[in-house]
Amino acid sequence: MTATLGRDVVTALLAANLQLTRGGFTLDVQLTLAPGEVLALLGPNGSGKSTVLDLLAGLATPDTGTVTLDGATLTAPGRLVAPENRAIGLLGQEPLLFPHLSARANVAFALRFGEARLNAAPARVQADRWLDRVGLAGLGSSLPGALSGGQQQRVALARALAAGPRVLLLDEPMAALDAETAPFIRQLIREQLAETGTSAIIVTHDIVDAVVLAHRVAVLHHGTLIDEGTTAAVLAAPQNPFVAALAGVNLVVGTAQNGAVVAPDGRTFRVRPADAAALSPATPGAEAPAPAAAVFRPASVVVHTEQPRHASPRNVWSARVRGIEPGSGGVRLRTSGDPEVIAELTPAAVADLGLQVGSTVWLSVKATDVSAYRR
DSSP, X not given: OEEEETTEEEEOSEEEEEEEEETTEEEEEEEEEOTTOEEEEEOOTTSSHHHHHHHHXXXXXXXXXXXXXXXXXXXXXXXXXXXXXXXXXXXXXXXXXXXXXXXXXXXXXXXXXXXXXXXXXXXXXXXXXXXXXXXXXXXTTOOGGGSOHHHHHHHHHHHHHHTOOSEEEEEXXXXXXXXXHHHHHHHHHHHHXXXXXXXXXXXXXXXXXXXXXXXXXXXXXXXXXXXXXXXXXXXXXXXXXXXXXXXXXXXXXXXXXXXXXXXXXXXXXXXXXXXXXXXXXXXXXXXXOEEEEEEEOGGGOEXXXXXXXXXXXXXXXXXXXXXXXXXXXXXXXXXXXXXXXXXXXXXXXXXXXXXXXXXXXXXXXXXXXXXXXXX
């Protein structure tokens, strides 16, 4: 079994082939993880991300399938290695520290009963070293209740890594943190994973986690992996609206016709010349319209209250405002259509145009701002 890390093909450390049906939900996932690799597992709520982690950690049993770690079988028909014997750690949204134990004792617990199997005194010494690594020197005697949420999460990270896992599973570890603490913990996780050479899978809804932490991204939808590749490649050419929203772009999935992308509602999106050539068949009329997608940034969408006249090639269409909401670059305008298109404006521009939900607008995007690819 091999896995791709950057441009190199290496033997997989972790390999999983998992099938599970619960009620109306079916999970069918195959994934691999290379030594030292960090994989971000993305997907909307209910897609099965946390279920995958539970199956890998041994907290749940698949209907069929296998999990192997460095060639050793952990899950297979008739075989299920207990979670504590898997060398796979799990760090979730909540630290889940032992409330009656100090920070030092929480970390020492992993050193005594994890891979290291240290005696009590050496475990305490090593625990203080781990707390120092995560920026908590001098707080070893503190109980969890006396620590902030961010400090508790750092103790949990130190405990998870001190246990010596071959693979660390992170289930949205920044979700419960405030906006000031999350970037620090994210960078801390990055540094500690790199320093220890620990492979990891991180489940997240935050694209920053994928960009900062992951070498590779896998996208889960309705229990199936629908896209996989390097973080940069997946975000540059998103295959579904969920990933497009994470990447902060508009995604129009339609068909390639005459060097353009035709949306399900009939809108035609002309694209930059290089992509238009790639969409066109080698021989005109030689093939039926092929699946294709157009991608453009919300900031590239210009909003007008009257039909604009442009000399340069542009895509122009009318729509209604379906929503006005805060955005990373100002105000996001959600507009009607299949699919809907999001425009990004300044608050002053929204006020100047007198926009409100239900307003009729004209939208335009330069063809040179629209990239496209066959699906």
